[in-house]
Amino acid sequence: MTPAQSDFLQRNQLPDSYLEQAQKNYKSVLENFAQAHHKGHSQTRIIAINGSQGSGKSTLADYLCTVIAEHQNIATLALSLDDFYLTKAERLQLSRDVHPLLATRGVPGTHDIGLAIATINSLIAAQSPTLVTRFDKSCDDRFPAHQCETVNGPVGLIVLEGWCMGATAQQTSELCDPVNQLEDTEDANAIWRNYVNMALAGDYQRLFSMADTLCMLRAPSFDTIFKWRLEQENKMARPLMNETEILRFIQYYQRITEHCLQEMPSRVDHLFQLNHNRQITETQ
DSSP, X not given: OOXXXXXXXXXXXXXXXXXXXXXXXXXXXHHHHHHHHHHHTTOOEEEEEEEOTTSSHHHHHHHHHHHHHHHHXXXXXXXXXXXXXXXXXXXXXXXXXXXXXXXXXXXXTSBOHHHHHHHHHHHHHOSSOEEEOOEETTTTEEOOGGGSEEEOSOOSEEEEEETTTTOOOOOGGGGSSOSSHHHHHHOTTOHHHHHHHHHHHTHHHHHHTTOSEEEEEEOSOTTHHHHHHHHHHHTSSSOOOOHHHHHHHTHHHHHHHHHHHHHSTTTOSEEEEEOTTSOEEEEO
């Protein structure tokens, strides 16, 4: 085991066995990147990862960056769609102007997609240092600029992960019936879900189209996500939500997550089917 691999395991609180499984499961992603990078020479490649909450997106992003940086000696950077949430003040203004549910981060319409696209374009151009914003979930706002990372020079690989990466909008007629209690009681007129759907159909597609490769960590069903999200919360030094709060929070994500689980597998470049214990049972 190399020092970089050891650091990776420690960062993500993983057993040594993870490396062996990852090498087998993600071999095709690494090989495809190596081939594409060789053909494109110094061109920046972007790998996007879709996966529900707690599915292991950030771990996979970190793994790909760690392995590719070590074995191919190129600069890598992992980004999360979460890094580009609108500020707390911007979301509160949106909640007053459009719908109260938009105060809560997460769904399309609560990100600064223009900032995400500009950041990635700056990293690709590499003509000046790029400030990479990060989001502090403990205070529900962005970190101050002086606490964020500045990236210099060309980046050979950007891995961009997010729960709705690559998602497509639904037909307006599909938005009529609520999918859970949150939509039924707090969005009875479907204003929130229509706004989210319109946002997803807009600039989010511009961002998603920047990816060269789309991977999906596919949960067995939405019902599994509560368990995964709870485990994710319990790994934090200071948990932010209790079980009741998590149950409500994941309802914000249910509609788009279920839509992705149904329609996305047929069009991704790499599909990783997960079981209830987050183990990969099938790859395509």
